[in-house]
Amino acid sequence: MADPIGTFTSKMSGLTLTKTADGHMQQLVNYEGNATGFGPFVGTLAVMHPLEEAGATSGTCTWVAKAILQDKSIIGDIAEGTWERLGEALRSKIVLRSTLSDGSHLRLEGVADWDTRTFDGQIYEAT
Numbered sequence: 001m002a003d004p005i006g007t008f009t010s011k012m013s014g015l016t017l018t019k020t021a022d023g024h025m026q027q028l029v030n031y032e033g034n035a036t037g038f039g040p041f042v043g044t045l046a047v048m049h050p051l052e053e054a055g056a057t058s059g060t061c062t063w064v065a066k067a068i069l070q071d072k073s074i075i076g077d078i079a080e081g082t083w084e085r086l087g088e089a090l091r092s093k094i095v096l097r098s099t100l101s102d103g104s105h106l107r108l109e110g111v112a113d114w115d116t117r118t119f120d121g122q123i124y125e126a127t
Helices: none
Strands: 006-019 025-035 039-049 058-068 074-085 091-100 105-113 118-125
Touching: 006 039, 025 118, 039 074, 058 091, 074 105
Parallel strands: none
Antiparallel strands: 006 025, 006 118, 025 039, 039 058, 058 074, 074 091, 091 105, 105 118
């Protein structure tokens, strides 16, 4: 595996649980943080599943974010990926493939930790 080109750190700033039109549960977790090469960002991690799977230990997720670059321009990020609970702790490994508004692609790998309310990880060039 290639070496990371940067890191990101973030703190949870909000959580919303909603019901979708087709009756599924949707969990939206908002984060605020900082990323190497991008600066400050805000983003939302979304997980959706049927009510019966409320205790699921893995699944798919999406990430939508905006970062403020050093020159004060804004870059957008839309990503899709997977999450998997790490053991008994309320921690999940998250792997995302991002498409940025400038057309570039990245892979993000991190851990969302419920106890510390953080989502931190590494940034890689996408292959």
